[in-house]
């Protein structure tokens with residue numbers, strides 16, 4: 001597993017998108033009639049409709065018991081399913097947030113979302129930006145300012161035709177990754193084993209997103225990873241592993257205990273890496289202008305030369321994009337390869353598609369991969385089974401809302417239990433079985449779209465979605481066309497744990513059997 005992920009021990013309200021509990025936890029006693037689990041109907045025994053007071057509740061002590069004695073701390077995503085079984089699909093959690101765990105309830109929330117949707121309190125991240133004079137990025141910004149930021153960031157990124165322009169850049173990274181796979185296989189005793197795929201894919205994802213954001217190659221796929229890049233990876237680890245502790249400790253302890261200092265050092269390392277690359281690009285653009293040359297470039301050039309964004313805001317935005325673009329795609333790819341290795345039938349079907357869609361000597365284009373139904377279905381099903389972001393949040397601030405038949409006042413915080421939702425048996429029969437076919441157009445019963453929203457929903461949905469998908473399609477296509485992926489029998493059963501994102505509980509080893517030498521043998 002990528003070094004920083006394995007070191008990262010935080011549980012930030014279960015989600016990397018929400019970095020602090022919304023309020024101090026309180027212990028509640030259950031009210032009479034509160035354990036009904038039939039949302040969507042008004043309360044029949046009272047004149048007034050149900051309110052938040054009528055919801056089933058998880059107490060703080062119960063939560064502590066589950067995390068410690070029942071071992072849910074590293075399996076917080078599974079706790080969603082556990083609590084759903086006990087309390088029904090909507091309940092109040094120990095941190096005063098209302099949890100929803102069915103596609104229908106999720107849809108109700110999303111359809112009532114604010115004009116400027118809000119995931120919750122991000123003040124801890126904002127504090128670092130304030131301290132160092134950096135602007136806020138898409139995660140830390142809220143309200144109208146967030147909307148203005150997104151209007152700029154969305155261009156050249158969000159629309160499929162925008163992401164398609166990065167096809168060649170990404171293909172260059174994929175080519176280097178395939179070369180690295182050959183090198184790693186060669187180094188293994190069997191000649192085809194790669195022993196820490198998550199780590200390899202982490203480097204691939206970092207190289208890929210940096211090649212788009214900074215329009216430069218970092219060298220993460222070389223035999224030796226450059227020192228500066230390794231410092232950046234370590235800084236991410238440092239920031240995340242201290243984030244949770246800092247969140248729990250009172251502010252007065254910051255000068256006494258080491259965590260705050262480490263947390264800030266982590267952020268400083270992340271920003272130092274990103275700002276150096278941005279400064280380099282600014283110098284390049286200035287040189288072009290001084291020489292009366294046309295300024296050509298992709299994402300960063302666009303932000304620096306075609307928008308009104310100040311330099312401190314470019315620093316803030318690009319750094320947050322970079323942070324979001326690494327462990328998300330790398331983990332999804334790790335799970336996808338694992339699932340395919342365990343399911344030869346699905347892998348054969350995927351191989352058939354990739355080997356017939358594009359001639360064997362050609363590298364697929366962005367347009368080609370986005371037209372391949374089975375390839376897309378495989379990624380979608382992998383994200384359903386292992387949603388990279390297993391829990392998300394929304395604060396509905398504009399208005400009072402009725403969700404599942406309960407009335408909620410403005411500013412209610414909702415926790416969206418993505419993991420329980422995408423394992424909802426009514427929507428996904430045999431929800432723990434990998435079935436990419438569910439997502440094919442000719443499937444009779446295509447599932448409710450709200451059952452699987454791995455990239456979120458609406459205007460606040462993932463800005464990197466199209467780039468992430470393209471990157472994953474291109475690399476998966478090439479890997480499966482080149483190799484038959486087989487499990488390593490010595491690895492044992494792979495379990496899923498929650499470390500910010502859903503990661504495997506041990507390093508993933510896979511055999512990559514070369515299809516060409518296999519066919520000619």
Ligand code: HEM
Nearest residue numbers: 138324325328329388389454455456457460461462464468
């Ligand atoms: C498998 C890959 C990815 C998954 C599953 C994923 C998932 C998500 C989810 C669930 C959200 C929250 C959306 C919401 O609240 O409705 C989000 C937000 C975000 N993602 Fe991604 N993401 C992925 C890759 C990326 C990449 C590659 C980038 C960078 C290019 C990125 C940048 C962001 C940013 C900046 C936000 C915050 C958007 C905002 O608040 O306006 N993500 N992502």
